[in-house]
Amino acid sequence: MAIPFFQKARIGAYVLRQHLAGRQRYPLVLMLEPLFRCNLACAGCGKIDYPENILDRRLSVGECLDAVDDCGAPVVSIAGGEPLLHKEIDAIVAGIVERRKFVYLCTNALLLQKRLRLFEPSRYFVWSVHLDGDREMHDRSVCEEGVYTRAAAAIAAAKARGFRVNINCTLFNDANAERVAQFFDEAHSLGVDGITVSPGYAYERAPDQAHFLTRTNTKRLFRDILRRGRGSRAWSFSQSSLFLDFLAGNQEYRCTPWGNPTRNVFGWQRPCYLLGEGYASSFRELMDETDWDAYGTGNYEKCANCMVHSGYEATAVIDAVRHPIKALKVGALGVRTDGPMAPEISLSSQRPAEFTFSSNVERELAKIRVTERRTEPSTSA
Ligand code: SF4
Numbered sequence: 001m002a003i004p005f006f007q008k009a010r011i012g013a014y015v016l017r018q019h020l021a022g023r024q025r026y027p028l029v030l031m032l033e034p035l036f037r038c039n040l041a042c043a044g045c046g047k048i049d050y051p052e053n054i055l056d057r058r059l060s061v062g063e064c065l066d067a068v069d070d071c072g073a074p075v076v077s078i079a080g081g082e083p084l085l086h087k088e089i090d091a092i093v094a095g096i097v098e099r100r101k102f103v104y105l106c107t108n109a110l111l112l113q114k115r116l117r118l119f120e121p122s123r124y125f126v127w128s129v130h131l132d133g134d135r136e137m138h139d140r141s142v143c144e145e146g147v148y149t150r151a152a153a154a155i156a157a158a159k160a161r162g163f164r165v166n167i168n169c170t171l172f173n174d175a176n177a178e179r180v181a182q183f184f185d186e187a188h189s190l191g192v193d194g195i196t197v198s199p200g201y202a203y204e205r206a207p208d209q210a211h212f213l214t215r216t217n218t219k220r221l222f223r224d225i226l227r228r229g230r231g232s233r234a235w236s237f238s239q240s241s242l243f244l245d246f247l248a249g250n251q252e253y254r255c256t257p258w259g260n261p262t263r264n265v266f267g268w269q270r271p272c273y274l275l276g277e278g279y280a281s282s283f284r285e286l287m288d289e290t291d292w293d294a295y296g297t298g299n300y301e302k303c304a305n306c307m308v309h310s311g312y313e314a315t316a317v318i319d320a321v322r323h324p325i326k327a328l329k330v331g332a333l334g335v336r337t338d339g340p341m342a343p344e345i346s347l348s349s350q351r352p353a354e355f356t357f358s359s360n361v362e363r364e365l366a367k368i369r370v371t372e373r374r375t376e377p378s379t380s381a
Pocket of ligand 1: 257297302
């Protein structure tokens with residue numbers, strides 16, 4: 001089972017507690033990015049084009065654990081950048097596990113075998129290895145030969161040491177349903193416990209803008225893939241059945257950007273993991289002072305094609321807790337892959353995109369310079 005019963009029960013109980021407390025907005029997964037630096041340069045990445053002194057920044061262990069405590073989400077996904085480049089990543093993971101939060105450490109796995117001895121298997125800890133398809137698909141996606149082979153070897157090494165290992169797979173518009181289905185079979189033969197799959201988000205700074213999926217194409221692609229796997233039942237997904245149902249066009253969901261709040265070296269990112277349109281200095285400020293209604297498909301041009309798990313998985317989980325019979329039915333019978341799709345959200349009233357990336361970076365660079373000046377040793381003495 002990709003998500004053990006113990007974990008499902010803990011998360012379900014957390015969601016239920018939020019509902020009973022009457023909370024309208026609450027986090028489910030903290031997206032923690034302790035650094036942006038990576039040892040790959042993937043064409044679809046929206047993180048690695050920052051200036052050098054931003055790429056050199058790291059969140060400290062204390063900053064990471066404060067973010068975990070302030071946010072309170074039951075799950076923490078550590079992303080980046082490549083988290084294994086952070087010298088204290090083992091202490092960050094250990095601190096989160098100690099708090100009995102479920103940690104998913106997302107990695108391209110190039111350093112996984114080297115760093116494996118720093119970590120201990122735990123029911124709270126999962127390696128989430130980035131694999132965008134079979135050998136050819138993945139190496140093309142990450143723009144480097146041989147990465148798939150190294151990731152597969154790292155998965156085997158982690159499994160041999162008793163770790164839970166998932167893969168996270170991002171699909172673009174060149175994905176071929178038959179090949180993706182074969183790859184999901186192959187992933188299980190590599191020994192992975194679960195698959196997380198999502199369409200890519202068209203980051204405005206991603207070097208390759210031509211290969212992102214539209215919502216209509218995403219739904220068609222996922223129907224074509226899931227049809228080849230008995231409506232998803234042939235594979236072990238580390239995702240809710242209703243999120244897969246949404247990807248196949250059967251649910252009319254709105255995103256839940258506060259469900260996956262993001263803490264990175266700039267602060268708390270507004271409004272979501274995918275869009276960096278400003279930063280709050282605290283989790284409370286993020287939740288209380290973000291104009292949430294200004295975002296989401298139908299509200300904002302940059303959200304028009306988004307169906308990404310960091311925006312919609314929380315919506316699906318909350319729906320599953322509210323409508324458990326519906327979720328169980330999809331889980332047991334599989335995702336419907338034919339028939340009419342749920343109505344699409346109208347884009348007629350969406351506000352135009354604002355391109356804030358450069359001004360955000362400039363502002364953050366200015367802050368870094370001030371901090372650096374303050375911490376420089378005085379030369380006047
Ligand atoms: S639709 Fe929601 S999750 Fe997607 S980019 Fe917009 S605000 Fe973020």
